[in-house]
Amino acid sequence: MSHEYFNPVRSVYGAGALASLPKLLAGRRALVVTFPEARALGIVGRVEKLLHGQLAGVIDDVKPNPDVAELRTQYEAFWREPDSADVIVALGGGSAIDTAKALMVGTESGRFDDLLAGLAGGTGFVPAKLKTLIAVPTTAGTGSEVTPWATIWDRGAQKKYSLHLEQTWPAVALIDPELMLSLPAGVTLQSGLDALSHALESIWNVNANALSDTYAVAAVHDILDALPALMKRLDDVDLRGRMALAALKAGMAFSNTRTALAHSISYEMTLRHGVPHGIACSFPLPMVLERAIGQRRDRDAVLERALGPLDAAPRRLSGFIEGLGVKTRFADYGVGKAEAEAMVAHALTGPRGKNFIGMTSEVMA
Ligand SMILES: [Fe+2]
Numbered sequence: 631m632s633h634e635y636f637n638p639v640r641s642v643y644g645a646g647a648l649a650s651l652p653k654l655l656a657g658r659r660a661l662v663v664t665f666p667e668a669r670a671l672g673i674v675g676r677v678e679k680l681l682h683g684q685l686a687g688v689i690d691d692v693k694p695n696p697d698v699a700e701l702r703t704q705y706e707a708f709w710r711e712p713d714s715a716d717v718i719v720a721l722g723g724g725s726a727i728d729t730a731k732a733l734m735v736g737t738e739s740g741r742f743d744d745l746l747a748g749l750a751g752g753t754g755f756v757p758a759k760l761k762t763l764i765a766v767p768t769t770a771g772t773g774s775e776v777t778p779w780a781t782i783w784d785r786g787a788q789k790k791y792s793l794h795l796e797q798t799w800p801a802v803a804l805i806d807p808e809l810m811l812s813l814p815a816g817v818t819l820q821s822g823l824d825a826l827s828h829a830l831e832s833i834w835n836v837n838a839n840a841l842s843d844t845y846a847v848a849a850v851h852d853i854l855d856a857l858p859a860l861m862k863r864l865d866d867v868d869l870r871g872r873m874a875l876a877a878l879k880a881g882m883a884f885s886n887t888r889t890a891l892a893h894s895i896s897y898e899m900t901l902r903h904g905v906p907h908g909i910a911c912s913f914p915l916p917m918v919l920e921r922a923i924g925q926r927r928d929r930d931a932v933l934e935r936a937l938g939p940l941d942a943a944p945r946r947l948s949g950f951i952e953g954l955g956v957k958t959r960f961a962d963y964g965v966g967k968a969e970a971e972a973m974v975a976h977a978l979t980g981p982r983g984k985n986f987i988g989m990t991s992e993v994m995a
Contacts, residue, residue, distance in 0.1 A: 660715055
């Protein structure tokens with residue numbers, strides 16, 4: 631039986647790594663896509679100083695969970711002058727990187743709705759034009775810098791689109807923990823728990839392989855150790871670096887497996903109850919772990935490498951998450967028993983839910 635692991639993203643990381651951006655651009659002009667607070671935090675200023683004449687423009691109104699309503703305007707303005715930039719530099723968390731992934735694939739007409747129609751049609755979307763993406767995460771968690779997919783939300787219609795194309799892998803993930811020093815406690819926690827979820831979801835996953843497991847186990851160990859320490863010392867660049875690397879490892883793991891049941895649950899918690907992604911995909915982890923244990927012997931062995939003896943692992947995991955101030959039961963989020971059961975049942979049938987090992991009828995390995 632053969633296995634495959636694939637990730638084409640060049641990773642450049644370490645404190646001060648942002649300085650290599652001009653070299654990575656190699657003379658090409660760049661559009662920077664970032665979040666509104668980035669300028670006040672001094673991050674946009676640093677990039678402007680580094681890029682000088684190579685900077686084609688800045689889109690700095692990316693909102694959390696990019697919605698079709700905002701993306702349409704940004705996309706159509708960008709593709710009206712497609713020659714202004716060769717490279718899109720996404721500077722921010724998952725929302726900035728996801729926005730950049732939507733922007734980088736041009737439709738023939740330059741119209742955003744043609745992209746949505748292509749994604750919804752199920753026949754596959756082939757970009758007529760393409761820009762290069764350099765992803766510069768300012769949070770340690772999303773993993774979007776080493777994956778080809780993005781989530782586009784349509785809150786009006788209460789649904790989401792998944793962008794996942796061969797062309798939407800970033801060319802470079804440029805990871806500089808110095809950019810994360812100003813992250814507030816709430817976002818630090820949410821992104822760190824998102825990374826933990828990515829790592830664990832890649833283990834209880836039908837697509838897991840030995841290499842994704844190696845990244846995932848290392849990421850879990852790093853996060854269990856570094857995240858509580860970081861929450862006490864947010865300005866510690868070494869701890870920021872450890873979490874940045876842990877999130878990168880988790881990203882490398884789930885770039886090959888995608889996520890599973892906890893993320894499937896999270897989408898409804900975010901859409902219906904407004905729970906931020908990092909909390910929505912991490913509060914169910916102990917519940918999902920309990921379901922995962924005993925499903926497959928090979929997965930149990932990897933979970934034990936990650937979390938220690940399995941009889942105590944769900945308690946240990948809920949203790950870790952609750953110790954960081956995040957409740958781990960549906961009731962804590964105002965979701966009653968009947969709604970929770972329906973939500974889990976629905977989540978199991980979704981595309982991510984089907985990645986969960988508890989859904990397969992495979993014989994125990
Ligand atoms: Fe996530």
